[in-house]
Amino acid sequence: MKLFQVRKGQFVFYRNELHKVYSVKPMFKKSVHLYRLKDMQQILTKASEIELYRPQHNDTFIFYGKRYTIDKNSKPKPGDYILIIKPAPDFLDHYSLNEIEKVDSVEDGNVVTTRDNGVKHSEYVVMVPGRADASQEIAYFDKNLVPEEQQLQDESISYLAETDNTLKPVVGDIYIDVQQETKAMIVAMTEDEVIFGHGVRVHVAELLDENTFKLVYRFEEDL
16 A cells, blocks of 8 residues: 555554554654554554455454454444444544444434444444354455464454453553543453443453553552
8 A cells, every 4th residue: 555545444454464553654664553453463564564455244353352243234232343434423422434332322223332422323334243154254364374273362352361461451540531531440341341430331452542542550550
């Protein structure tokens, strides 16, 4: 790709694996900053080393150790994850291209997410857990290049928990929500989500994006 074609939020392939662009800084030699979707590992690279991909219906990929399939026909339910593919946020909403958010409530196909964003039915597709029949693999550009052992490991939340301890949040950590301009403490956690003191629930992966959340206090550091 050419650098002027690269935009925040785009899905791209880099070294055979699916990534997402989280920022572009043209003044640097490695100007494209990516997250690898399977584990949210950060990558710095150049535009010439990535290949753009636009997610489609029935694509299947791994998001932080769990597999999902995009289904444009599925009706969302509270607790589902959505992929925002045509963002058109209202003034008070904060989301952009290919953001992944959890549904809190649904009314006539329009959803309110756990981050209090109102997303219209025309803006998103549902991420259905697991691999659907006849789905298209996009976790890897060429699946044949990936050993079976690695494929199994890539879909393991327990594997991430063992290898990601330096990034893994804990109860007591305090973050600033950049978009909402609020500071909150983690008061509870599930396998892949954190719950803040003011009730907002977000996926662990969101905390790794400094454009969305910034860590201001690490509870373990003072133990």
